Amino acid sequence: MNTFLWRFLFLGWALSLLGSAHAADAKRVVRLTNGEWPPYVSQDLKYDGVVSLIVKEAFASEGYEVKFTFMPWKRALQSAQDGEWDGSILWAYREERTQYFIYSDPISSTQYVFFHLRNTDFDWKDFSDLKKYRFGLTLGYNYNERFMEMVRNEELPHDYASDIVSSFKMMFKHRVDVVPEDVEVGYFILSSEFAPGVDRMVTSHLKPLSEEKHYLLMSRRIPDANELIEAFNRGLKKMRASGRLESLFEKSRMGDFIQKK
Incomplete structure (x- = not known):
């Protein structure tokens, strides 16, 4: 086997390893619908509001990234139900929704x-x-x-x-x-x-x-919905145990999430 062929094969092997490493490092992006309900969630607040930040931090602690899309509440729920997005925040429990969604542990009361x-x-x-x-x-x-x-x-x-x-x-x-x-x-x-x-x-x-208690809803149309809910619940549990959850709600009550104009 000549030198050129060896170099070609080595380059291909190196590129395949690089691609595998990038694939391993790539985070699953959780796409959620959101709506205007300040001081809990709002595009006009820092970090999109206290609950948006809680959801991001809970998922991040388990290796996931979150991206929100804001829309009117009725469309936010329907779009997630149809599987156009992975899920939606911030919803109260309703029995009729369980056929379309998996509920997380409660985020807020x-x-x-x-x-x-x-x-x-x-x-x-x-x-x-x-x-x-x-x-x-x-x-x-x-x-x-x-x-x-x-x-x-x-x-x-x-x-x-x-x-x-x-x-x-x-x-x-x-x-x-x-x-x-x-x-x-x-x-x-x-x-x-x-x-x-x-x-x-x-x-x-x-x-x-x-x-009412309010929850993250994950669409049953999403193949890894159960895995995502379990990851979120683990992250939320860690935030609650560390005091981070209550600390963020207290910061919200003190006005720390309000954008200065």
Whole structure:
């Protein structure tokens, strides 16, 4: 065998080793849909919000990279369900979704309350008390199941908006009386998206509509969905054990994720 042939074979062998090394080093990119729900997730916040950062760090600790695509919530869920993306954050548990998605361990807990103008005479003790009010709802949201059943059955007067800011605008224009929203999200939106002092015109009822845990959903159409959920859960468990999870939520409450303008 001549020298030229030896060199050719050696070069081919070296290139194959290099290619194998690159393949081994390449990280699986987890593609997730996301939406606007500050202070938890938002393109306008540092790191896309505290929960986006938690998801990235949990996956990174297991060797995965995460890329988010922001879109309206309804489309975010449907696109992930169809397998166009690997999964989606940040969703409450609903039994009907389990045929399309695998749920992670819970990432966060939230409390939904009813927001209303201070001069609106609003009170409730049970769901029958709600029938005399008109509600501003946000497309793609899933509220308390009993509440949603009443909405579907047209027992509760309501109007839908594409996002929570628009829902609050309907309330300020007196088109609706009450807006249900996560307590932290609601006050964050009122203080950051409206003129100074507007938030003082609004209050929230002490009785919660619901308390929800929220999750990462991985589409069952993705071949390695179970593997990805298990990896994420391991990473999340490590963050919780180290105190990193609570530390990030505390930083969010202190305003550390707000972009300076």
